[in-house]
Amino acid sequence: MKAEPVAQARLLDLQELDSELERLDHRLHNLPEIAEVAELKQRADALEADLMTSQTKASDIQRHQRKAESDVDQVRTRADRNAKRLDSGAITNAKDLQNLQSEIESLGRRQTELEEVVLEVMEEAETVNADVVRLGEEREAAVAKVTEVTARRDTAAAEIQWDRTRVKQDRERVSGDIPDELMKLYDKLRDQYDGVAAAPLRYGRCNGCKLALSTMELNEIRAAAADEIVRCEDCRRILVRTEESGLNAPVAE
Secondary structure: EEOOHHHHHHHHHHHHHHHHHHHHHHHHOOHHHHHHHHHHHHHHHHHHHHHHHHHHHHHHHHHHHHHHHHHHHHHHHHHHHHHHHHHHHOOOOHHHHHHHHHHHHHHHHHHHHHHHHHHHHHHHHHHHHHHHHHHHHHHHHHHHHHHHHHHHHHHHHHHHOOOHHHHHHHHHHHHHHOOOHHHHHHHHHHHOOOOHHHHHEEOOEEEOOEEEOOOHHHHHHHOOEEEEEOOOOOOOOEEEEEOOOOOOOOOOO
């Protein structure tokens, strides 16, 4: 394959632009904010789950407290009713009086037990309600942080996309200076060799694989026409001859 030296030199410009696009793509997909947003969302989701659990527990405790208070009221009402009957003097039978007094005492003990239950439930409710408030505040803070970091991520991504657009425009302009057949070879080699298809030959070394060419290889390149496309024997990338190629004088084999 043949191409004018100026077209071959443009391959190096094109390669640099393609390498820049790869670097921009790598930055775009590895923004630190991406991992940070994912971590923050996971934290916010965990807080949301904990908050729902605490809210459910608080609701259950509230029902338990209402039930316990209702039980206390029932016992107190019955005890008050019995006390009024006792004080009214309507009951004169000694056995009935004894039974009534016994029931009043039993109701008193039951009321005390139920009131202790109410106090325990109230203390538990206080703790759980505090958890609900704390978790709610932490969740709101986490959600706000997600929003903040997401905005930073989107801003950074937009800046990179702007750079990509600029580089792609430059690439389109440079690729227009390269013959179609040479472009096809270049694109094929980029797919095969980790995105690097063309490399400069500098001081007798291929800058693609970083290996020094042998004396025979240098002499063959020196003997080739200026418009001949030459390839590195080791990595098979296109070698672009530059002023620093190391071909100024013949090298004895």
